[in-house]
Amino acid sequence: MNRFPRLFALLAMAVLAGCGKPEFSDAEKKTTASLALSALPPLKADTTNRFADVPAAAALGATLFFDAGMSGDGKVSCHKIDRQFQDDLPRAVGVGRTNRRTMPLAGVAHDAWFFWDGRRDSLWAQALAPLENPLEQAGNRAAYAHYIKARFGERYERIFGPLPDLSNVPANASPLGSDAEKAAWNAMSDAQAEDVNRVFANIGKAIAAFERSIAPPQTRFDRFAAALDTGIQAPQGDDALSPEEILGLKLFIGKANCVTCHTGPRFTDGGFHNTGVPAVAHLPPDRGRMDAVAQVEADPFNCFGAFRDGDAGACGELRFMVKAGPGLVRAYKTPSLRGAATRPPYMHAGQFSSLEEVVAHYSKAPASVEGVSEIHPLQLSDGERAALVAFLKTLAE
Known part of the structure; x- marks a missing residue:
């Protein structure tokens, strides 16, 4: 030796x-x-989310973040607060087991891209992805809209304005769900889909407002x-x-x-x-990253999408992102x-x-x-x- x-x-x-x-x-x-942490600059305003720094939105977001009712089986909440908002496991476990490690959330609002591969381009779009992932929260878009209206309707409306009429919206429907959920989604009118998507986007914006408060x-x-x-x-x-x-x-x-x-x-x-x-x-x-480029481009909640607040001037990262090349593999x-x-x-x-x-x-x-x-x-x-x-x-x- x-x-x-x-x-x-x-x-x-x-x-x-x-x-x-x-x-x-x-x-x-x-x-x-x-x-040093003293060199960390103040958080930039998120112009894609006009509720990002609204205390009431952050409070609702915190409630939703820890609410097991936001999962398909009613048993899963997001990250563990006493473990730096991750779960200590090699790969995250929600309703099922995923293929990747949970990332910690302290200071995450300073990032431009989210998840290990950057498949989402805003903190609020990131917050939505686990909700419909069958291995994580395993919910669906329409069910979330109904859940918000039933449990948090007054709080939601004080922040985001009136909830849409959901009386004719199926209990379970999503463009990403099971065959039955996809069929129910496709049977909805464009106006109904727009209403559900707006409520869903606002769920993400509330959760993001909370996540902005998590500092190292x-x-x-x-x-x-x-x-x-x-x-x-x-x-x-x-x-x-x-x-x-x-x-x-x-x-x-x-x-x-x-x-x-x-x-x-x-x-x-x-x-x-x-x-x-x-x-x-x-x-x-x-x-x-190679596979994430197509995912972030296809996301209806990305910075170019209809649910962004503000103008497209905030979308520089998405506009100029590297889309191909050996460096992404x-x-x-x-x-x-x-x-x-x-x-x-x-x-x-x-x-x-x-x-x-x-x-x-x-x-x-x-x-x-x-x-x-x-x-x-x-x-x-x-x-x-x-x-x-x-x-x-x-x-x-």
Whole structure:
């Protein structure tokens, strides 16, 4: 066994720890400050959702978010509030088991694209997709409209205006549902379909208003970064990082190149990347962003659709999105690393059970099963890998 890589890492930590005064270059301090939560800009107004910042809409959205009655079997609600709004499972479980991991929601309103593959282009359109997915909420559009009218009619109307007459709308109907639900939907008039779709869109807008309020919490890293930004080279007490954690930070923003994609205060560039993550043997082929382009274009609730508030000037992302090319194959959205240490497993289908496995993957950089991976071998020592893991844990404390 070669002990030199481990010895090198230990010596590096010793140098960093010298007299308790690790040194940061101006460039390192600038990059560290850019990752701090204090650098997170205020949320931009969502002009596609004029209810996005209406407190009553957010309150209704919160009610719907946690209401098990919003699922087909009356037993499933969205995410778990005490688990960073995800479920700790390799692949999400609703009415059935899906093929992908639940993504956390803290700070999600800053994103331009949603889900692992970006198949929705707004927070409110994202909120609608699980409702009709047969493996998640397993509901249908007409049933949701009736449910809102029966249980939340007064609250809905105070926010969105009068509900339509649903007396002749079938109890169950959807363009995406079972054969019976599709037949019922096709038998409806255009005006009835428009009414149901409007109520359904407003459900998404209310849930999105709530989700905009979910913000990432301050961490030990943020306290360290704030102290470092004031000129303190070796923050103490609750603001301190250990020598190993500092080495991990320096690797993260330096040699390991993690900051290339995990950038900014949320530790994500919001983009889509093929990083050679292995497929899961028993799951159907998953081509990531490649397959999502057609889905977001076909979504009637996308930014070009009839249910967007405001004008099409807000639709730049959709208008100029990359629609084809080898870079889309098995490309998935960069997840935020905030809180990641407390929510294994990792990757879009829970392929890795620990942060150690994740760091080992990026260190070795195996070839992608399809397309071309963007990452290259880093050849990190055991000590450097451990230091990176130690640093990542500061984003969850």
